[in-house]
Amino acid sequence: MEELSNIHIVSGAGFALAFIFGVVGNKTQYCTMGAISDWVNFQNRGRFAAWVFAMALAIIGVQLLELFDLVAVNESRYRVPSFAWLGYVLGGLLFGIGMTLSGGCGQRTLVRMGNGSLKSLFVFLVMGISAYMTLRGLLGVLRVDYIEPFTVDLSDKGIADQGLHQMINYWVSGSASTGLAAAAGVLIAALMLFWALRQPGFIGNSNNVLAGSTIGLCVVGGWLATGWLGLDDFDPVPIESFSFIAPSGNTLMYLMTYTGATISFGVVMVAGIVFGSFVYGLLTRSLRLEAFSQSGDMVAHFVGAALMGFGGILALGCTIGQGVSGISTLALGSFVATASILFGSAVTLRAQYHRFSDMAWITAFGKGLVDIVLMRRDD
Amino acid sequence: MSEENTVLDVSGMNCPIPIIKAKQALKDLEPGAVLEIISTDPASEGDFELLAKQTGNELLETNIDGEKFIFKLQKA
Numbered sequence: 001m002e003e004l005s006n007i008h009i010v011s012g013a014g015f016a017l018a019f020i021f022g023v024v025g026n027k028t029q030y031c032t033m034g035a036i037s038d039w040v041n042f043q044n045r046g047r048f049a050a051w052v053f054a055m056a057l058a059i060i061g062v063q064l065l066e067l068f069d070l071v072a073v074n075e076s077r078y079r080v081p082s083f084a085w086l087g088y089v090l091g092g093l094l095f096g097i098g099m100t101l102s103g104g105c106g107q108r109t110l111v112r113m114g115n116g117s118l119k120s121l122f123v124f125l126v127m128g129i130s131a132y133m134t135l136r137g138l139l140g141v142l143r144v145d146y147i148e149p150f151t152v153d154l155s156d157k158g159i160a161d162q163g164l165h166q167m168i169n170y171w172v173s174g175s176a177s178t179g180l181a182a183a184a185g186v187l188i189a190a191l192m193l194f195w196a197l198r199q200p201g202f203i204g205n206s207n208n209v210l211a212g213s214t215i216g217l218c219v220v221g222g223w224l225a226t227g228w229l230g231l232d233d234f235d236p237v238p239i240e241s242f243s244f245i246a247p248s249g250n251t252l253m254y255l256m257t258y259t260g261a262t263i264s265f266g267v268v269m270v271a272g273i274v275f276g277s278f279v280y281g282l283l284t285r286s287l288r289l290e291a292f293s294q295s296g297d298m299v300a301h302f303v304g305a306a307l308m309g310f311g312g313i314l315a316l317g318c319t320i321g322q323g324v325s326g327i328s329t330l331a332l333g334s335f336v337a338t339a340s341i342l343f344g345s346a347v348t349l350r351a352q353y354h355r356f357s358d359m360a361w362i363t364a365f366g367k368g369l370v371d372i373v374l375m376r377r378d379d
Numbered sequence: 380m381s382e383e384n385t386v387l388d389v390s391g392m393n394c395p396i397p398i399i400k401a402k403q404a405l406k407d408l409e410p411g412a413v414l415e416i417i418s419t420d421p422a423s424e425g426d427f428e429l430l431a432k433q434t435g436n437e438l439l440e441t442n443i444d445g446e447k448f449i450f451k452l453q454k455a
Contacts, residue, residue: 029422037395041402042433103393112393119393207425286421288446293391349395356403 006235007263013225014265015272021218021242022276025111026286030211032319033099033108033345040349043377046201050212051323053196057216058328059189062223063165067182071227076239077316078331079161084316086150087143088337091314092322094307095245096344100352102127102304105319106244106312109305110270114277117290122298123305124248130309132249139310147314164188164330185330218242219324226265240265241328243321245312315340346372384415390447393420398430401452405436408454413439416450423448 004012024030035047065071073079099105102123104112109127112120133139154162159170165185173180202208222241230237247266254261281287292298312318315337317326323341326334350368355361370376387404389397397418404414416427424441427450431438439451 029425031394031422034394034422034426037398038429041395041398042430044429044433046429100395103396201429290419291391297392297396349399352395353399353402356400 006230006232007237007265010225010230010237010265011263011268013229014222015268017218017221017225018242018269018272019276019279021107021214022111022114022273022278023280024210024214024276025107025273026115026277026280027284028207028211030207030215031104031108032323033104036100036342036345037349040346040372041353044201045199046205046208049196049199049202050208051215051319052192053202053209053212054216054219054324055327056189056192056196057213058219058324059185059192059330061216061220062328062330063182063185063189065220065223065227066185067179071223072239073223073227073329074161074163074166076227076241076329078322078326078329078334079163081153081155081160081162082151083154083162083333084148084151084314085333085336087147087314087316088322088333089340090147091311091316092337092340093344094311095315095318096311096341096346097348098304098307098309098311099319099341100304100345100348102301102308106248106308107273107318107320110244110248110273111277112290114274115281116287119290119292119298119301122292123301123308125252126302126305127245127309127312128248128252130249130306131245131313132253132309134310134313135246135249143314162332164332164335166330167332188330215242215320215324219320219328222265222269222325223328230265237265241325242269243317243325244270245309245318245321249309249313311344343372384413384451386415386417388417389423390417390419392418394422394426397423398426401427401430402434405434405452405454410454412454414452414454416452418448418450419446420448423450427452 032051035051038044038047062073066073109120109123113124134143159167165181168184169181196202219241226237227239247270250264251267251270254267315322317337319341322334322337327338347365347368350371351364354364354367385404385408387400389400397420401414401416408414427438431452435455437453439453442449
């Protein structure tokens with residue numbers, strides 16, 4: 001029997017984790033955009049706390065992986081010294097707008113697709129094409145010519161790693177002390193945990209606790225799969241964890257060029273989530289076909305999906321890719337990208353509210369922006 | 380479907396549209412009036428429970444009729 005290659009072992013582990021992610025995603029109906037919507041629309045932070053709880057768990061896990069030298073997380077794309085601030089900000093804003101227009105982020109899209117939503121299949125296709133175009137196609141020219149020139153190389157300033165804990169450690173001790181960096185990381189995670197656990201609607205809601213715990217642990221599992229299980233100097237795999245935008249584009253390319261393509265962690269992750277959600281739907285008899293009923297809704301989903309693909313590549317990730325996997329590495333760019341996603345989504349949610357008063361989109365966005373900046377609630 | 384209730388049909392729409400449209404509709408109602416919402420989004424069940432809890436409006440009924448979720452919200 002032919003021996004399994006490194007990428008097949010990593011992919012098997014990735015598929016198992018993603019399957020669990022898909023099952024739980026369908027069971028809990030968890031949605032990061034919904035978490036922002038709950039906060040913006042009725043000041044409930046329960047679902048948002050689940051997201052922060054996932055971040056905190058993942059940070060603690062990654063700190064342990066780094067402390068025990070199990071995974072070289074500093075070699076992941078999040079912690080590189082090139083700080084692509086314009087990509088994080090602009091990409092994050094566009095991604096936030098996009099996921100709100102198309103009814104959910106990449107993770108939610110895949111879960112709903114697995115449960116039979118043709119609307120989500122449409123979003124996945126448009127998002128994947130847009131992402132791939134930004135990686136290697138026409139939109140990639142825009143990225144390379146107009147976004148990347150603004151990237152700042154932090155190593156010019158003596159910073160070799162954009163991990164916040166590493167920066168704190170360097171400023172405090174002036175050296176690369178692993179213990180101090182880990183302590184700084186755990187402190188950041190502890191503050192997040194403290195905040196999340198105090199939010200009404202989190203601990204009392206089993207779906208929120210289950211979703212937050214699963215996402216956080218799956219992200220740590222992803223790092224272990226690629227960085228520890230997949231550690232092989234002769235057959236290396238990229239060190240990464242859960243993320244959905246570039247993998248959606250890569251999955252489409254993989255399906256179209258199957259005979260000449262190689263499987264990757266990202267591709268099996270997409271497949272695992274869709275399959276996990278499908279199996280849950282099948283077992284609970286909740287599978288159902290869902291299609292567009294209005295052309296306006298389809299246009300909004302199309303624009304949203306295209307923005308998610310483009311923005312997600314510029315920002316180097318989505319609400320899970322940057323918002324949990326990236327933040328678990330404590331990379332400065334991940335915090336900037338996630339904050340930008342939150343801002344873009346919150347403004348769009350307020351714009352949608354005003355839009356339904358028959359206001360033009362541009363005016364509704366202006367009003368939404370003012371609402372969020374001034375923290376204004378309903379009229 | 381009762382004659383005196385205002386009906387909001389958000390069938391085919393996903394989160395966050397049903398919630399935002401319901402908020403808009405509630406704004407125009409008098410206290411005590413009932414808003415009947417028809418949705419096909421499975422996530423809307425939890426969303427409307429939360430909306431009622433957070434806004435003080437009472438969720439009088441939740442009925443599931445095939446693929447439709449029908450909520451009756453009474454404005455506080």
